[in-house]
Amino acid sequence: MTGKTHIVGGIAASLAYAQFTNHDPIIMLGAGVIGALLPDICHGGSKIGRKLPLLSKLMNMLFGHRTFTHSLLFLVLIAALLNAFIPNEAVRAGFMAGMVSHYILDMATKNGIKLLFPLNMTVRFPMTTRTGGAVENVVFSILSLLSFYFGYEAFGFYL
Ligand SMILES: [Zn+2]
Secondary structure, eight states, X not given: OOHHHHHHHHHHHHHHHHTTSOSOHHHHHHHHHHHXXXXXXXXXXXXXXXXXXXXXXXXXXXXXXXXXXXXXXXXXXXXXHHHHHOOOHHHHHHHHHHHHHHHXXXXXXXXXXXTTTTSXXXXXXXXXXXXTSHHHHHHHHHHHHHHHHHHHHHHGGGO
16 A cells, blocks of 8 residues: 555544544544554655665565564564553554554555564455555545544544
8 A cells, every 4th residue: 555545544543543542632643644654664665764764775675575564573562662662652552553554454455464474474355456556546535534534523522
């Protein structure tokens, strides 16, 4: 999936998750977007890869694309790091929601992800789409609508 789909996926996921917590939805949303972009650090052309080219090159050299940074192992590692260094629960929860949304979206692409890395097993849904294809635009639109819906639920009391 492209960066913009991951961003809107992170927004929808973190705002949806915010409904089940008492955390500040704005903080969760911000962390959710960053979490949704992080896994593509293994890919130099991605939004986050262009921001951190050296780290991105290193990750790509070591692991290749959509392997370690798209695995449960990485998710657990990041969760441990967040627990150790980020005292803010809203940031941690939003970040995790964003990351999980990234995995799910990439599982809907033909290449899938190596969710069980270091096992070399590709995990994807039975129905998949091409990155940047027409179906992705539909997914993007649905996620945008969901973001509005959950955003309205989360922020509605301000209006
Ligand atoms: Zn990815």
